[in-house]
Amino acid sequence: MPTTLADIARALGVSKMTVSRAINNHPEIHPETRARILDAARRMNYRPNQHARALTTNRSYLLGVVVPDLMHSYFAEICRGVEAVGKPVGYQNLICSTDEDVANEQVEIEALLPRTDGLILASSAPPAETKFYRRIIREGAKIVLIDRQLEGLRCATVTTNDVKVGLLATEHLINLGHRKVGHLKGTVASTAALRFEGYRRALAKHRLPFDKSLVRECGFTETDGYASMSAWLRDGSAPAAIFAANDPAAIGAMAAIEEAGLRIPEDVALVGGGNIHYADRLRVPLTTVAWSTSEMGQAAGQLLIGLIEGRRKRQEEHVMVEPELVVRTSCGATRTVPA
Numbered sequence: 001m002p003t004t005l006a007d008i009a010r011a012l013g014v015s016k017m018t019v020s021r022a023i024n025n026h027p028e029i030h031p032e033t034r035a036r037i038l039d040a041a042r043r044m045n046y047r048p049n050q051h052a053r054a055l056t057t058n059r060s061y062l063l064g065v066v067v068p069d070l071m072h073s074y075f076a077e078i079c080r081g082v083e084a085v086g087k088p089v090g091y092q093n094l095i096c097s098t099d100e101d102v103a104n105e106q107v108e109i110e111a112l113l114p115r116t117d118g119l120i121l122a123s124s125a126p127p128a129e130t131k132f133y134r135r136i137i138r139e140g141a142k143i144v145l146i147d148r149q150l151e152g153l154r155c156a157t158v159t160t161n162d163v164k165v166g167l168l169a170t171e172h173l174i175n176l177g178h179r180k181v182g183h184l185k186g187t188v189a190s191t192a193a194l195r196f197e198g199y200r201r202a203l204a205k206h207r208l209p210f211d212k213s214l215v216r217e218c219g220f221t222e223t224d225g226y227a228s229m230s231a232w233l234r235d236g237s238a239p240a241a242i243f244a245a246n247d248p249a250a251i252g253a254m255a256a257i258e259e260a261g262l263r264i265p266e267d268v269a270l271v272g273g274g275n276i277h278y279a280d281r282l283r284v285p286l287t288t289v290a291w292s293t294s295e296m297g298q299a300a301g302q303l304l305i306g307l308i309e310g311r312r313k314r315q316e317e318h319v320m321v322e323p324e325l326v327v328r329t330s331c332g333a334t335r336t337v338p339a
Contacts, residue, residue: 001023002020002045002046002047003029003044003046003047003164004044004046004214005020005023005040005046006017007019007044007046008037008040008041008044009311010039010218011044011240012036012037012040014033014037016101018033018037019037019041019262022034022037022038023037023038023041023046023089023090024090024310025089025305025311027033027311028150031223033046034116035100035327038088038089039139041082042088042261043236046229049262050162051250051267054227055299056329058119059117059160059183059308060115061085061091061092061117062091062092062094062114062115062117063082063086063091063092063093063094063116063117063118063119063120063301063305064094064095064096064112064116064119064120064173065078065079065082065093065094065096065119065120066095066096066098066105066108066112066119066120066121066123067079067096067097067098067110067122067193068097068098068099068100068122068124068220069097069099069100069220069281070072070095070097071221072247072248072276073145073276073277073278074246074247074276074293075097075122075293077099077277077293077294077297078122078146078147078293078294078296078300079093079095079293079297080297081167081293081294081295081296081298081299081300082120082297082298082300082301083301083333084296084297084298084301085297085298085301085302085305086301087307088303089163091117091301094112094115094116095139096108096111096112098124099127100150100187100189100220100221101124101220102123102124102125102129105121105123105124105125106132108234109121109132109136109296111197113136113141114140117142117231117308118141118142118143118304118308119141119142119302119304120143120144120297120300120301121143121144121145121146121189121315122145122146122147122148123145123148123150123189124148124186124187124188125150125188125189126189127149127150127151127189127193127307128147128151128171128190128191129150130150130151130152130153131313133150133153134152134153135154135226137155139339142307143155143156143310144156144157144158144298144300144304144307145157145158145159145304146158146159146300147159147160147191147295147296148189148190148191149190150190154315154316155315156300156303156304156307156312156315156317156319157314157316157317157318158296158300158303158313158319158320158321159191159318159319159320159321160296160320160321160322160323161320161322161327162190162191162194162198163194163195163198163292163324164198164323165194165195165198165199165249165273165289166194166195166196166197166198166199166200166201166202166242166243167169167201167202167271168198168273168289168324168325169195169197169199169243169271169272169273169288169289169325170198170199170203170243171202171205171206172185172271172287172325172327172331172333173201173241173242173243173269173271173331174203174206174208174334176241176269176333177310178239178240178241179208180211180214180239180240180241180243181208181214181239181243181246182214182215182216182238182239182241182242182243183199183202183214183216183242183243183244183245184216184218184228184230184242184244184245184249184250184253185215185245186217186218186219186220186245186249187219187220189220191245191246192220192245195245195246195273196215197319199215199243202286203217213237214239216231217222217230217231218244218245218249219249220245220246220249220288221248221250221252222248222249222251222252222255223252223280224249224252224276225244225248225249225250225251225252225253225254225255225256226252226253226255226256227252227256228249229242229252229253229256229296229328230256230259230260233256233257233260233262238268239268240269241267241268241269241270241331242267242269242270242271243270243271243272243273244270244272244273244314245269245273246272246273247271247273247274247275247276247279247288248274248275248276248308250270250272250273250281250286250288250330251272251286253270254270254282254284254286254330258271264284264329264330265284265329265330265331265332266332269330269331270286270287270330270331271286271288271289271330271331272286272287272288272330273287273288273289273323274288274289274290274293275288275289275291275326279327279328280328282330283328283330284330285328286328286330287325287327287328287330287331287333288326288328288330289323289324289325289326290323290324290325290326291321291322291324292321293322294320296319299319300319300333303317303319
């Protein structure tokens with residue numbers, strides 16, 4: 001027989017109402033009592049009747065998670081972070097991937113809004129193109145932006161410090177002695193623009209001139225990185241040090257460099273961003289800038305559930321997870337070089 005609320009209540013010596021309130025995150029339940037009840041529910045394999053619960057509370061207990069790409073671990077790890085927060089209190093993820101396409105993104109959002117209690121969104125839209133998102137928020141949608149920002153929206157946001165990502169990566173290559181550092185720029189998303197700003201700040205800090213010929217349009221996928229780097233190498237103007245906007249683009253670039261008969265890092269040094277989970281297991285382990293994707297997902301989940309349940313009133317809260325340099329082989333350093 002499946003475990004019931006009454007079974008948990010008897011095991012802990014509390015009322016069935018107390019168990020129900022704890023599982024439904026009622027504000028009158030003391031945090032220690034709630035934690036004890038949730039722990040018992042997990043141990044006893046309690047599974048709530050989601051249909052009955054939804055009828056009672058007028059909620060779906062589904063969190064929509066809209067991300068650009070699930071092929072690599074970065075956004076999958078964010079989804080796991082959301083799940084780690086939502087699952088213990090009865091929420092499940094409903095995940096959609098948009099393939100970095102704004103039109104797909106808006107279609108998915110329109111489909112998810114009636115079926116979910118709120119959305120966590122990593123938007124592919126340019127930061128200033130906010131008309132659609134302003135409308136759905138005005139109509140009552142509960143949204144938390146993650147990884148990427150949209151200008152002027154009244155909603156919570158969870159990001160890393162993307163300017164610092166670009167600065168750390170570029171400055172590391174400069175500190176290794178490179179005077180010409182190239183950049184494989186990402187998409188139109190805010191992350192690409194801010195990391196490019198960090199790249200420029202690092203050059204200015206070290207009194208190196210900005211040269212637009214050292215910046216190549218790219219994207220955020222391995223295919224993008226491979227195509228952009230291949231074209232750069234064919235031009236014969238590729239520099240000996242490159243900061244790629246994210247790890248997949250860097251990995252694609254590495255494939256193009258090796259295909260051209262060049263060595264990493266002896267001929268071209270590379271730094272990426274995001275620390276996807278297999279970056280340290282590549283034939284040439286990738287130097288990158290890392291931050292906790294799990295922490296980002298958990299923070300976004302907590303913010304959204306708080307908004308859904310009325311425990312958070314500030315819609316514009318911004319959580320920032322700090323990045324740090326992770327030095328591996330691809331940059332040509334065997335240790336972190338001091339600034």
